[in-house]
Amino acid sequence: MTIQEVWKLIDDALYYSGGFLDGSYIDKYPREDDTKYRERQKIAYYKNDFLRKVTRYIGYIYRKQPVREVNENELLKLFLKNCDFQGNNLTTFMSSFAKEAKAKGVGVVLIDNVEEIPTTLEEQLKTRALPYLINIKPENIVDYKLDIYGAFEYVAFNYQIDNSVYGKKDVKSVIKYFDKEKWAIYENDKIIETREHNLGVCPIIFFSETGKFESIGEFSPVAFLGKRQYNLTSEEDELIRGQTFSILIIQGEAGDLEIGTHNALFYSGDKEPKFIAPSAENAKIIKEKIDRIDDEINEITYDIITLKANNDSGRALKMKLDGLNSSLSDFAQRLENFENKIFAIVKKYLGLENLDVSVSYNKSYNIIDVSEEINELAAMKEIVDLPSYEREKLKKIIKSDLHLDDKEFEEIKKDIDNLIK
Numbered sequence: 390m391t392i393q394e395v396w397k398l399i400d401d402a403l404y405y406s407g408g409f410l411d412g413s414y415i416d417k418y419p420r421e422d423d424t425k426y427r428e429r430q431k432i433a434y435y436k437n438d439f440l441r442k443v444t445r446y447i448g449y450i451y452r453k454q455p456v457r458e459v460n461e462n463e464l465l466k467l468f469l470k471n472c473d474f475q476g477n478n479l480t481t482f483m484s485s486f487a488k489e490a491k492a493k494g495v496g497v498v499l500i501d502n503v504e505e506i507p508t509t510l511e512e513q514l515k516t517r518a519l520p521y522l523i524n525i526k527p528e529n530i531v532d533y534k535l536d537i538y539g540a541f542e543y544v545a546f547n548y549q550i551d552n553s554v555y556g557k558k559d560v561k562s563v564i565k566y567f568d569k570e571k572w573a574i575y576e577n578d579k580i581i582e583t584r585e586h587n588l589g590v591c592p593i594i595f596f597s598e599t600g601k602f603e604s605i606g607e608f609s610p611v612a613f614l615g616k617r618q619y620n621l622t623s624e625e626d627e628l629i630r631g632q633t634f635s636i637l638i639i640q641g642e643a644g645d646l647e648i649g650t651h652n653a654l655f656y657s658g659d660k661e662p663k664f665i666a667p668s669a670e671n672a673k674i675i676k677e678k679i680d681r682i683d684d685e686i687n688e689i690t691y692d693i694i695t696l697k698a699n700n701d702s703g704r705a706l707k708m709k710l711d712g713l714n715s716s717l718s719d720f721a722q723r724l725e726n727f728e729n730k731i732f733a734i735v736k737k738y739l740g741l742e743n744l745d746v747s748v749s750y751n752k753s754y755n756i757i758d759v760s761e762e763i764n765e766l767a768a769m770k771e772i773v774d775l776p777s778y779e780r781e782k783l784k785k786i787i788k789s790d791l792h793l794d795d796k797e798f799e800e801i802k803k804d805i806d807n808l809i810k
Contacts, residue, residue, distance in 0.1 A: 392603045392604075392605075393527075393528045393530070394528075395605060395609070395612075396493050396495075396526070396527050396528035396605075397528045398612050398613070398616065399492050399493045399605070399609055399612040400489070400492075400493070400526060400528065401414075401612075402437070402439050402492075402611065402612035402615045402616065403439050403440050403443065403488075403489065403492045403612070404440065405435060405437045405440075408616075409435040409437070409615075409616075409619060411430070412429075412430025412431065412433050413430070414616050414619055414620075415429055415430050415433050415619070415620060415623055416620050429623055429627060432623075432626060433619065433622070433623045433626075434619075434622055434623075434626070435615070435619045435622075436615075436618060436619075436622065437615070438686065439492065439608075439611050439612070439615055439686075440488070442608075442611070442686070442690040442692060443488050443491050443492050443608060443690070444488060445692075446491060446608075446690065446691065446717075447484055447487045447488050447491060449713075449717050449754065449756065450484075450487065450717060450720065450721050450724070450750070450751070451480060451483075451484045451487075453751040454480055455480065455483075455724075455725070455728070455748060455749060455750045455751075456747075456748075456749045457469060457479070457728075457746070457747070457748050457749075458745075458746065458747045459744075459746050460744055460745060460746070462741065462744060463510065463514060464510075464513065464514070464519060464739055464741070465732075465735070465736075465739075465741070465744075465746065467514055467517060467519060468519050468520065468735060471517060472521065472522050473521050473522045473523070474517070474521040479728075482522055482524075483724065483728065485524075486498065486524055486596075487720075487724060489524070489526075490596050490598075490606075491598075491606060491607070491608055491720065492606070492608050492609065492611075492612070493527060493605065493606060493609060494597065494598045494599065494604050494605040494606020494607070494608075494609050495527050495595055495596060495597045495598070495602060495603075495604060495605075495606070496524070496527070496595065496596040497524070497525040497526070497527050497530065497544075497593060497594070497595045497596075498522055498523065498524060498525065498593070498594055498595075498596075498731065499522070499523040499525055499567070499592060499593045500520050500521075500522060500592045500593075500594070500731060500734040500735060500738070501520065501521055501522075501523055501592065502519075502520045502521075502586065502592075502738045503518045503519065503520075503521075504584075505518070506518050519735075519738075519739070520734070520735045520738040520739070522731070525546055525593065527595070527602075529546045529547040529548075530544060530545070530546045531545050531546060531547060531564065532544075532545040533545065533602070535602065539600075540590070540591065540594065541567075541591040541593050541594065541595065542568065542569065542591060543566065543567065543568035543569075543591060544566070544567050544568075544591060544593045545564050545565070545566045545575075546564070546565055547562060547563075547564065548562070548563050548564065548565040548574075549561070549562055549563070550563055550574075561576070563575060563576045563581070564576075567586075567591055567592055567593050568591055569588065569589055569590055569591050570585055570586070570587060570588075570589070571583060571584060571585045571586060572584060572586060588734065588737050588738070589737075590734065590737070592734050594727070594730050594731070594734070596723065596724070596727045597723075598719075598720070598723065607689070607716065608689060608690055610689060611686050611689055611690060614682050614685055614686055614689075615686070617682060618679055618682045618683075621675055621678055621679050621682070622679060624675055625672060625675040625676060625679065628671055628672050628675065629672060688709075691709065691710075691712065691713040691716065693709075693710070693713070693756070710756055713754075713756055714754040714755060714756055717754040717756075718752045718753065718754055721750040721751060721752045721754075722750070722752055724750055725748055725749065725750040725752070728748040728750075729746075729748050732746045732748065776809050780805055780806060780809045
């Protein structure tokens with residue numbers, strides 16, 4: 390598979406689309422006829438937990454919103470409120486972007502600008518004549534080049550122009566191209582529109598978990614596991630449909646005999662007909678494989694609920710939570726760096742290069758198993774009375790339980806210090 394095909398598979402797994410929706414990700418058996426294969430595709434069911442697990446992970450990061458300081462600049466304040474020309478604020482846009490970036494390991498954003506800039510600030514604010522963000526799916530990129538600093542020198546990607554009107558569909562596929570000085574639209578290898586932006590940098594930037602553009606991320610293997618589980622579920626369903634019902638056996642010569650719930654069978658003599666049931670072993674084996682894939686997906690995505698259900702020891706669960714906290718911290722740092730790159734280009738468009746803008750994501754995560762921490766506190770109190778230990782343990786438990794920022798937590802810390810002396 391090419392990297393673009395991998396990204397497309399991940400996108401389909403995340404949004405229950407493509408081959409998961411039309412059944413084309415169901416693998417055809419050797420010697421399976423087309424009719425039977427199509428029937429299997431129709432009844433195939435994809436158990437999509439991917440989006441839910443990615444959403445939960447990204448939710449930890451945006452539980453505490455990033456702090457962005459734009460020095461009260463009115464243009465940048467408006468950009469923060471509506472960064473994509475669709476009314477989404479920057480946190481909403483970035484949290485949605487981060488889901489795909491976590492799933493694929495990479496994400497791509499175009500920072501584009503309006504064509505006509507009003508002459509007055511009042512009119513510019515009124516009409517939102519500002520740069521805006523467009524999320525580009527990396528699998529749609531058809532050509533690119535990186536400069537010596539690892540940034541895009543130029544990018545070309547598939548794009549659709551929709552000129553449809555009621556009763557007449559008019560959508561054409563073109564290539565959009567951006568480099569450090571201009572943009573262009575190509576149709577059938579011919580430029581149909583072009584214009585200079587004169588930024589000196591390519592306004593398309595990429596996010597990467599590994600730092601490299603052509604790569605996949607920590608959660609990406611879930612798409613491959615999801616596809617395998619999709620096929621196993623189909624195999625399990627076919628096995629159940631084909632072998633669940635018992636078969637009637639009767640002594641006598643072979644011949645036509647219709648078996649069903651709509652009729653009755655008469656017999657004579659002492660040889661009573663009976664049913665035999667196929668072995669359930671094959672279905673059991675497939676079910677065990679599906680469950681093992683579930684476990685692998687839960688491990689990869691740090692699913693705390695299922696990890697706790699596996700009855701891991703307290704130490705094993707803590708190690709897994711430490712892994713989650715470390716992963717969140719690294720991902721948040723990369724998102725912060727990415728936003729700084731976005732603002733650098735936005736400021737170039739607006740002629741505000743000398744204006745200081747700061748972005749700060751929470752990078753300190755302490756997700757814990759609250760019930761286990763409470764048990765540890767109770768056990769310690771039975772052994773020895775240590776007020777200082779009890780104070781700090783309670784602070785840790787309460788802060789994790791309430792998801793408070795440092796300022797909000799100050800009053801509770803004072804209460805705990807006054808309560809336990």
